[in-house]
Amino acid sequence: MKKICKQCGEFKEIEAKELCCLCYGRKRRLKYPEKYRAASRKYRLVNPEKSRASSRKYYQENSEKVNTKHRKYRLANPKKEKARGKKYRLENPEKAKVRIRKWRKENPEKVKMGIKKWKKENPGKYREIKLRRRGHGEVKKGVIDRLITENILKYGIITCEQCREFCENDYHIDHINPVSKGGSNDYDNLQILCAKHNREKGVRIIDYRQISKNNQMFLTG
DSSP states (O other): OEEEOTTTOOEEEEEETTEEHHHHHHHHHHHSHHHHHHHHHHHHHHOHHHHHHHHHHHHHHSHHHHHHHHHHHHHHOHHHHHHHHHHHHHHOHHHHHHHHHHHHHHOHHHHHHHHHHHHHHOHHHHHHHHHHHHHTSOOOTTHHHHHHHHHHHHHSSOBOTTTOOBOTTSEEEEESSOGGGTOOSSGGGEEEEEHHHHHHHTTOOOOHHHHHHHHHHHHHO
16 A cells, blocks of 8 residues: 655655655664664575675665774774774785775875874884894894883983984984994993984994993092
8 A cells, every 4th residue: 555655755656654665674683683684694594696796786875874884883893893804804815905905005105194194103113114124133122111211211211322312202222233343233332312413423333321320430430
């Protein structure tokens, strides 16, 4: 029996309660969400091909709507989205690599911005990576953190061992005995210098930490 639907106002076949089939279904889904989710899950498991085809068709017809909805969900649930992404990468490593490679190729500016942001947020980790590349070897875990922590405890803020000037955002991890002369990546062969004095030092072997210690011993004596 056709009537004007109470909800959408269109002349359609009435399902129940003066509502068309579509509006009545929507109302029922809102009233019994768990029941409908379970039924939908069961249908997808029984009919995977039909379900994929239906999802593909819907996405093609409503791509903007779907993307906006997904974007909103990702922003509202960052932890869930991160866990879902991690799970997908573990289950599909090859597909994940291809997708990441493709995204990086299509978004070079975003990649650059992401790397720049990560470097700014993780200066210690970045310096450790840089040090590994320079030294062509392994830096033991926690060496850089120990060096920075001891420097802060000594001076109150990250300070150059040569000039004793604060250099919180412009400091280098210097090899006392340069790598080119056989210097290691051990804690005892590393010191914090500002960018200017690290460049000036070049390949000379100078331990400013020891000089500072000797001066203090001389003054206290």
